Amino acid sequence: MLNLDFVFEQFPELETDRFILRKLKMSDAPNMFDYFSKDEVTKYYDLATFTSEQQATDLIERLLTRFEEGKQIRWGIALKETDNLIGTCGFHSIEPEHSKVEIGYELHPNYWNKGVMSEVISKILDYGFNKMELNRVEAFYDPENIASRKVLEKNGFIFEGVLRKRFFEKGNFLDGAISAILKEDYFK
Template sequence: MDKATELFPVLETERLVLREVTNKDAQQIFDYLSDEEVMKYYGLEPFKTIDEALDEISWYQSLFNQKKGIRWGITLKEQGEVIGSCGFHNKVSQHYRTEIGFELSRIYWGQGLAREAIEAIIQYGMEYMTLHRIEALIEPPNLPSQRLVEKLGFTREGLLRDYEFTKGKFDNLFIYSLLKTDVEN
């Protein structure tokens, strides 16, 4: 076991365990990332092969190993299977900021699980990663994600026009932020 794996933080909430994703989780990752509805605003086409899931897991691991972020697998305590993921990427240490990302298997939507997971990683990020600013970039039609981050205290700052080129087109993104001072007040 390498040091990076040993140091990967495991977070627990009332119903969830957030843990490192490994290649053993590839089938579960594939199952929900091959769903068109889950992938609608993900910036990638729905996965068609297990190799795409393995590539995604490799990206999660590189985030942590290169200290550019961290991505947790979301699991139900009684189950242990990965039903989604959440975490931070594009970390800019000198400015104490990062971007947040998350997705959840469609069968678990509407149960408050994403909110529970994201609350846990926000607390971890502010406390242990010395983050001051967490950004969320969300496509305008993605109303559920907008509602979720707004419930968590994020502020919509504006629209980033044609900010990303995904799936053969340019996408506008709303930029939201949550500051450490927002959480402390």
């Protein structure tokens, strides 16, 4: 069983070659609204397309509260040179008794197909397996979201199957593909 108290004492800031992975702040709301107001971003996401900046503010508040409660850690992906938020990535559905988390992410479309999520997920997996001592990181995604599957595969996730009508989102039951990476896969 994991003891994750140290994770939730102070938000862990991480750094990659191009990005700072940091705690979200309320001043990120305009940038978050900018990408969540695009249908192509919410197409495979469990949120409706945003219509007001207040929705971004509310989401940031929820994510920060869930961190304070020890239920989730969601890093803001910020450009090193400007500190502008371009997306988020992190762990939710944290199950310390199983040493398991679920990973989730989204990114502004201006940064798609530029290796951003591969770089970010790699750093977050390093934190998860080395600092949090996780045994399993899993990801659920829409089976039609090929880009998500590819970024997971680049980071060592193995496709495990499709759970039929696993989620109820936007008024419909949807299948959920699941991929995962285990500690032994990561350290091979």
